[in-house]
Amino acid sequence: MSxxxxxxxxxxxxxxxxxxxxxGSLHAADAAMxxxxxxxxxxxRMEGVSIWVVESKHIHASNxxxxxxxxxxxxxxxxxxxxxxxxxxxVEYM
Amino acid sequence: MSVNKLxxxxxLADNALIIxxxxxxxxxxxxxxxxxxxxxxxALDHLGQARSLFQYAASLYNELxxxxxxxxxxxxxxxxxxxxxxxxFPYHRDAWDFRNVQLLEQDNKDWAYTVARSFFYDxxxxxHYTALxxxxxxxxxAIAEKSLKxxxxxxxxxxxxVIRLGDGTEESHARMQEAINELWAYTGELFxxxxxxxxxxxxxxxxxxxxxxxxxxxxxxxxLSEATLAMPDANAWMHAGGKTxxxxxxxxxILTELQYVQRxxxxxTW
Numbered sequence: 001m002s003x004x005x006x007x008x009x010x011x012x013x014x015x016x017x018x019x020x021x022x023x024g025s026l027h028a029a030d031a032a033m034x035x036x037x038x039x040x041x042x043x044x045r046m047e048g049v050s051i052w053v054v055e056s057k058h059i060h061a062s063n064x065x066x067x068x069x070x071x072x073x074x075x076x077x078x079x080x081x082x083x084x085x086x087x088x089x090x091v092e093y094m
Numbered sequence: 095m096s097v098n099k100l101x102x103x104x105x106l107a108d109n110a111l112i113i114x115x116x117x118x119x120x121x122x123x124x125x126x127x128x129x130x131x132x133x134x135x136x137a138l139d140h141l142g143q144a145r146s147l148f149q150y151a152a153s154l155y156n157e158l159x160x161x162x163x164x165x166x167x168x169x170x171x172x173x174x175x176x177x178x179x180x181x182x183f184p185y186h187r188d189a190w191d192f193r194n195v196q197l198l199e200q201d202n203k204d205w206a207y208t209v210a211r212s213f214f215y216d217x218x219x220x221x222h223y224t225a226l227x228x229x230x231x232x233x234x235x236a237i238a239e240k241s242l243k244x245x246x247x248x249x250x251x252x253x254x255x256v257i258r259l260g261d262g263t264e265e266s267h268a269r270m271q272e273a274i275n276e277l278w279a280y281t282g283e284l285f286x287x288x289x290x291x292x293x294x295x296x297x298x299x300x301x302x303x304x305x306x307x308x309x310x311x312x313x314x315x316x317x318l319s320e321a322t323l324a325m326p327d328a329n330a331w332m333h334a335g336g337k338t339x340x341x342x343x344x345x346x347x348i349l350t351e352l353q354y355v356q357r358x359x360x361x362x363t364w
Contacts, residue, residue: 005126026128029258036251040132 007056008034010041012048020052028053097162098293100154101193102300103234104183105290105337107147108194111184113215114140115352119202132251136212139244145180146237152178171360185356189345193288196336197280199344203273206266209255210273216249217313218284218306225301234299253317260321271323282332285310290337 005027011020023042028034034053043051062070074080087094118137124130155163155178164174171186172178198215202208223245226238259270285307287295294300311328318325335341356362 027126028128032254033258036254037128037132039247040135041128044131044135 005029008038008053009056009059010034010038011052011054012038012042013050014048015046017048020050023047025056096293097158097166098290099297099299100151100158100166101288101290102294103147103151103154105193105288107144107151107183108192109198109215110140110144110147112192112194112348113198113212114138114144115348116198116200116202117208117212120208125205133208136248136251139248143237143241143244144184146240148180148183150233150237151183152180155182181356185353189341189349190339192339192341192345192349193290193337194341195280195283196333196342197277197283199336199342199348200277200280201344204269205255206259206269206273207277209252209259210270210277212248213252213256213317214277214281214284214314216245216252217310219245220249221306221309221313222301225306229300230298256317256323257321260318260323267322270321274318274323275326278326278330280333282330283334283336286332286334286337288337 006029007025008028009025010023012023013020026034026037026041028037031053035051038051038053042048114137117133117140120130121134121137122130124133155166158166160174167174167176169187169191170178170182172182197211200207200211220242223238223242227235227242229235229238256270256274259266261267262270285303287303291300291303295302315325
């Protein structure tokens with residue numbers, strides 16, 4: 001496996017978008033090559049105008065097995081949502 | 095409008111066609127997936143430029159006086175009064191009527207040779223198209239403007255590979271140096287002015303090749319130095335003849351592949 005170039009995750013922002021979205025991954029020797037490879041592989045149909053590349057090893061992801069203790073408790077805590085305030089007429093369209 | 099203008103445009107068009115075709119031979123055979131996609135994208139860029147230039151060449155041909163067209167028509171397998179289109183020039187001339195420089199018909203061989211060939215050509219096209227944006231011919235200027243964006247990316251790609259292979263392992267350095275040395279003798283032709291070049295320069299349509307030559311040497315030297323590669327002798331003997339129809343043995347094989355179907359089934363359409 002050490003013969004393989006490092007793996008990079010690619011994020012592209014579309015022309016009309018505000019955020020970079022994850023579009024896939026590729027292999028490259030370094031960041032400059034990763035950028036060019038991303039341009040060649042992921043923007044050839046005008047999918048985007050901005051590229052971020054991050055080496056996959058630098059992305060830390062949450063463990064799906066812990067999903068119930070990580071996310072379920074937030075499900076029934078309705079008081080955390082800002083929906084109980086009655087807005088004064090002057091700012092009701094805030 | 096003279097035959098010189100037609101020949102000038104064909105020089106540009108044939109360069110784009112032949113390098114595009116050569117690079118397309120890598121499709122499916124790239125050393126790694128991402129580079130296979132990259133290099134076939136590059137081939138498409140070159141072929142796109144070829145299309146624009148051949149469309150212009152066809153319209154220039156169609157505007158020639160009847161006697162001049164009649165003299166050229168037999169080389170295109172068309173009747174003297176027949177209208178040419180963008181496919182007429184690429185698919186129906188034989189090798190001695192092509193005006194590309196010999197550098198571009200050289201064999202792909204390996205990744206280092208392919209990179210070196212593109213590197214020498216891309217350094218030229220960026221300088222050349224930059225200058226041609228100021229051509230007194232509006233079509234040439236427009237094509238140059240659009241092609242320059244593609245050429246800049248091609249140059250980035252080929253320069254980065256020259257550096258990575260040159261300043262890489264012992265094997266990659268040796269292969270890259272060999273490729274630079276072997277292709278060097280074909281680079282001089284890029285700056286040799288043909289009759290068409292000279293005539294178009296006088297009309298402000300073309301650009302002075304000797305000015306580009308100095309910048310080309312400077313830029314090539316900068317990249318080769320960074321790549322820890324030796325620059326061959328600037329005064330070495332150079333191949334010539336491509337612009338006037340003298341080509342290497344590769345040309346026949348390239349055209350066989352490129353033209354076979356059109357010649358076997360003339361005027362066929364999808």
